[in-house]
Amino acid sequence: xxxxxxxxxxxxxxxxxxRHTTPAERAVALEAAGYNLFLLKAEDVLIDLLTDSxxxxxxxxxxxxxxLGDESYAGATSFYKFEAAVRDITGFRHVIPTHQxxxxxxxxxxxxxxxxxxxxxxxxxxxxxxxxxxQQAIARDIPIPEGTHPExxxxxxxxxxxxxxxxxxxxxxxxIRLVMLTVTNNSGGGQPVSMENVRAVSRLCRTHGKPFFFDxxxxxxxxxxxxxxxxxxxxxxxxxxAREMFSxxxxxxxxxxxxxxxxxxxxLALNDENWAQKCKNTLILTEGFITYGGLAGYDLEAIxxxxxxxxxxxxxxxxxxxxxxxxxxxxxxxxPIVQPTGGHAVYIDAKAFLPDIPPNEYPAWALSxxxxxxxxxxxxxVGTVMFGRQxxxxxxxxxxxxxxxxxxxxxxxxxxVDYIAEVLLHIQGLRERIQGVRIVEEPPAxxxxxxxxxxxxxxxxxx
Ligand SMILES: *Cc1c(COP(=O)(O)O)cnc(C)c1O
Numbered sequence: 001x002x003x004x005x006x007x008x009x010x011x012x013x014x015x016x017x018x019r020h021t022t023p024a025e026r027a028v029a030l031e032a033a034g035y036n037l038f039l040l041k042a043e044d045v046l047i048d049l050l051t052d053s054x055x056x057x058x059x060x061x062x063x064x065x066x067x068l069g070d071e072s073y074a075g076a077t078s079f080y081k082f083e084a085a086v087r088d089i090t091g092f093r094h095v096i097p098t099h100q101x102x103x104x105x106x107x108x109x110x111x112x113x114x115x116x117x118x119x120x121x122x123x124x125x126x127x128x129x130x131x132x133x134x135q136q137a138i139a140r141d142i143p144i145p146e147g148t149h150p151e152x153x154x155x156x157x158x159x160x161x162x163x164x165x166x167x168x169x170x171x172x173x174x175x176i177r178l179v180m181l182t183v184t185n186n187s188g189g190g191q192p193v194s195m196e197n198v199r200a201v202s203r204l205c206r207t208h209g210k211p212f213f214f215d216x217x218x219x220x221x222x223x224x225x226x227x228x229x230x231x232x233x234x235x236x237x238x239x240x241x242a243r244e245m246f247s248x249x250x251x252x253x254x255x256x257x258x259x260x261x262x263x264x265x266x267x268l269a270l271n272d273e274n275w276a277q278k279c280k281n282t283l284i285l286t287e288g289f290i291t292y293g294g295l296a297g298y299d300l301e302a303i304x305x306x307x308x309x310x311x312x313x314x315x316x317x318x319x320x321x322x323x324x325x326x327x328x329x330x331x332x333x334x335x336p337i338v339q340p341t342g343g344h345a346v347y348i349d350a351k352a353f354l355p356d357i358p359p360n361e362y363p364a365w366a367l368s369x370x371x372x373x374x375x376x377x378x379x380x381x382v383g384t385v386m387f388g389r390q391x392x393x394x395x396x397x398x399x400x401x402x403x404x405x406x407x408x409x410x411x412x413x414x415x416x417v418d419y420i421a422e423v424l425l426h427i428q429g430l431r432e433r434i435q436g437v438r439i440v441e442e443p444p445a446x447x448x449x450x451x452x453x454x455x456x457x458x459x460x461x462x463x
Contacts, residue, residue: 030460046375049345057410076300082304089308091243095267098295100264103294104253105128112178117135117177119180120180124141124180126446128182128215137177150338156230158184158188169208212249221343224238228320238311252268259306261409265299319407329421330348337349345406346404346405347402350401350403353367359401380404385451435460
């Protein structure tokens with residue numbers, strides 16, 4: 001007998017209380033935070049879906065490993081365990097630890113990218129784009145057309161547009177410094193990339209002599225989708241699939257705060273000797289020596305174990321199903337979300353949910369505020385606030401206005417998910433009364449982290 005119910009594949013050994021607040025208390029907290037959920041105190045949040053980054057629960061095995069952390073400045077045992085794990089999974093020769101994913105990006109781009117050069121990506125994540133632009137280089141997104149239409153169902157919506165890639169490689173060849181594939185495609189809805197697409201991108205890059213890198217933050221979730229959806233992979237393990245995927249590339253940047261199952265950490269891994277040497281020099285300048293890269297020995301231990309835990313089948317089945325379960329409830333209720341649900345998050349399509357709020361009143365930002373006000377749930381806008389500001393200072397509406405509900409790993413259970421669904425269904429009844437917001441104050445880059453806002457029409461929910 002095979003039972004159908006998918007359970008959380010863990011039992012709970014340590015608990016952390018979460019705190020209920022009243023809507024009145026949350027209204028005060030919102031105003032104090034300049035209507036920016038990044039500026040809230042975490043203790044004022046009931047369920048925190050701001051990000052799945054570094055917010056996961058570690059396993060007893062990871063914690064035990066941390067007690068073995070070797071804190072030697074150079075040549076620590078923990079580094080060699082970390083290096084062996086990364087090499088075993090990715091096959092890349094040079095493994096450079098960094099304190100998180102964006103540090104790997106900065107070290108890579110800061111070492112190899114010249115002003116005016118181009119980086120191609122299915123969709124650049126916000127920090128990836130910012131780190132490319134910091135070098136006065138150009139970050140170009142070339143997702144498949146289906147990738148920018150929330151309602152369109154496609155099994156591998158994270159794929160790169162191969163025709164666009166080939167055209168750009170031919171026309172802009174000399175300016176293109178490298179090609180990246182983000183797996184899964186976070187900013188495009190957490191959508192996976194197929195092995196077939198990976199292979200084709202790799203082939204085109206080889207033909208044109210361009211380095212091909214993964215932004216590998218969710219490589220394990222991507223492997224799970226390939227196993228579920230791509231012909232020929234049903235009987236392969238996520239580890240085997242991940243190894244095949246990495247075998248087509250020249251390197252990767254990684255945030256271990258995602259599929260590294262750690263609270264902090266990341267790495268840059270690559271094959272090219274010359275680039276590795278440049279990157280190691282940059283690393284020593286700003287991150288730390290090459291065997292710790294800004295991490296403690298115990299962090300390296302947690303990541304070495306976590307990379308394998310992220311690839312366990314019962315874990316991946318539970319994780320992807322939890323996200324899909326919330327997506328199903330919302331879809332049945334008629335709440336528009338990015339279809340199909342991605343790996344780490346449900347993305348509400350705020351443009352469709354709040355059609356009367358124009359892009360310059362940031363509909364997804366407004367909806368994320370209402371979700372907090374009504375239910376104490378913290379989400380994040382992935383829309384015009386995050387992406388609308390152009391390098392030249394102009395404002396341009398983002399392709400999609402999304403509210404991302406990201407699931408921390410191994411943290412919440414099904415009753416938490418049921419509560420989230422109930423709150424959203426309640427908000428659906430208020431949707432005609434939800435009002436836009438305006439920006440009061442903003443920094444020059446990555447403005448979503450610290451900009452301050454106010455309701456554009458006096459209140460978030462009209463009477
Ligand atoms: C989180 C993330 C990054 C950056 O990693 P940090 O650890 O947050 O610096 C880069 N790319 C993608 C796709 C991500 O999800």
